Amino acid sequence: MSMKLMLIILDGMGDRPSEKLGGKTPLEAAQTPNMDFLAKIGISGIMDPIAPGIRAGSDTAHLSILGYDPYEVYTGRGPFEAAGEGLDLKHGDIAFRCNFSTVDEKMNVVDRRAGRIREGTHELAKALDGMEIDGVKVIFKESVEHRAVLVLRGDGLSPKISDADPHDLGPIHKVKALDDSEEAKRTAEIVNEFVKRSYEILKEHPVNLKRMEKGLMPANIVLPRGAGVVPRLESMEKRHNIRAGAIAGVSIVKGVCRLAGMEIIDVKGAKGSADSDFTAKIEAGMDYLKKGDMVLINMKAPDLFGHDGDPEGKKNIIEKIDASMEVLKDALDNTIIAITADHSTPCDVMDHSGDPVPLIIAGKGVRTDDIEVFGERAAAKGGIGRIKGGDLLNILMQLAGLSEKFGA
């Protein structure tokens, strides 16, 4: 008889010992009675999201944890951002993350985020969406605040091109081919043309005229970056014969899951931020499992505190997330629960590191060990040992009785 599968990913939760926390990591310092309970009744270990020492991104790590080889399918974050924004992508599309920015007449960026514009981006996006450049279809959609996604659909395109976004103030960058292929050269030209047209169209758009009247920065140009080609991912359903869903606040994780053929479950209050409604996400996950076989729940907040270099804040948010897990006890009868991170974001590094992440797996039939708390160094002594992210799904699937035998 098969069980359900819940995979909770606390984004960037892994950390290093922090002086501010008396030599403990935020997870070790946090009071986490619910996760400790799962560690006690379950089994612990450490996991290299991609491979030992590799500094994983959230996108590449989620791909790996879902069983896809990021070295094979990942060329840039664009496709995952675009899929996360709900765009229906096709294998071969070239996708970009973009900013609405503000440039002066000499094409110098004066504000990369166009005054952190919040309103009117839908209208601005509509003015750009659907154009055609050199036979290539342009799909353009606004995202949160100053962010947007761009998709180029057509033949003979390549993701091997540089960013238009200078990532700083100053002249916008002319997009260049990063290899010698005709495809890269052509794609670079198309993006340069798109940038040029975005300025021509947006500079006198009513939304911007109104912003300027109010003394706000006009969102008068779009600057793409992070080009990637949309990969062909065999869906979870096809590969594993399971119905799988995902709950995540941030686009990039939603996008990975969506491209893996998972159902994206919208949860009110799931914002990908520190004031997300963690309980609502857990409850929505349990609810989804009434029909689905597996659900992935990503909680973005710990990563934010890691990037901010705030171990106290990270400890506190982990405690808050832990409190939302009280209800998980009700699921243990018929669910294999795994809690881990997609990567470490040590507060002392303020960026992703290549340190392994802690992992607990709990549920019926799990072998257990003598670890009774959830923490990086406790987990390193656990019964799972040290595994790779690419092995996790197989481990969980077989514990839930969802996988096929290989051989006789």
Place this chain on the structure above:
Amino acid sequence: MSMKLMLIILDGMGDRPSEKLGGKTPLEAAQTPNMDFLAKIGISGIMDPIAPGIRAGSDTAHLSILGYDPYEVYTGRGPFEAAGEGLDLKHGDIAFRCNFSTVDEKMNVVDRRAGRIREGTHELAKALDGMEIDGVKVIFKESVEHRAVLVLRGDGLSPKISDADPHDLGPIHKVKALDDSEEAKRTAEIVNEFVKRSYEILKEHPVNLKRMEKGLMPANIVLPRGAGVVPRLESMEKRHNIRAGAIAGVSIVKGVCRLAGMEIIDVKGAKGSADSDFTAKIEAGMDYLKKGDMVLINMKAPDLFGHDGDPEGKKNIIEKIDASMEVLKDALDNTIIAITADHSTPCDVMDHSGDPVPLIIAGKGVRTDDIEVFGERAAAKGGIGRIKGGDLLNILMQLAGLSEKFGA
């Protein structure tokens, strides 16, 4: 902010429990306060230099530890010996390790080492260097004592050939192709011709006439072995954007590092033997890190005692090496230090075994564990768990803040 990286490789240090040491390994029996200190403040683990159970050579293990796949790039030790002797090699060159030997008129080896000749080999080598055989250029250089290196440079060559050296007394071996390719057949013929010419040129060389006058064995033939093709290794600088150096007494390790594009740092008193000046090597390594990002220091001595089957001697030399590490404490502020071995050379085996090697990593940010001594069995309980040699550099690079993120 990035740190420096020091990787100390105690050659062949790994061992098995020895009856002569009351069931301890030489490392476990040795008093090693400095390495114990690093174990205490750092994190321990065990490492399979290539993969579990594989009996690594020093060359293949160093390749693996530097991030190259030995199954892909290694065809024989020749290229690494030749590079270690300072020859500038090209991808595609076929290189050999050679002995100056003594044969009688019937081509029977009477002394494989030509009376362990020490003087005059430079003149002998000069008499052979630069010849051409069937359009192939011959590069030949003497090494330590009776040793030398041979390089064949030209098109249509293959390393798939047998040794001329019989590895014993008796008739010299006719070199044969080890596969059916034309290249292997041709290369075998060229080497046979080289061996023949070496005898013709050397048997009446003044150096040998003088030796015979003195009653010494003449170095009247050169017997190549260990053919390998020079691989194309992407340099450490290109691959990782770091400046890396190496300190080693033995050619084969110098050669691996040189082919990996590392700077070879000559240290007076670094001899690759038991009376090497270990302190000078450590200090030279620390000095190099003032400009470089990473330094690899190989200490050959433990391996020699392993091959000799001398656990007491191995224990003593490990203690001597440990004493040289006192100064490392000064480096801990800005350096990630790793100490490990390239392979195990158990005294009871008197050769390399496939046992994993112990590993400690210490420095700022390292997660630590509760291991407080350096030893094979203590390390097996450490927080690193069990890793592969091919993962080590990635782990160290990210701890030192020297690596790029993969993904977003």
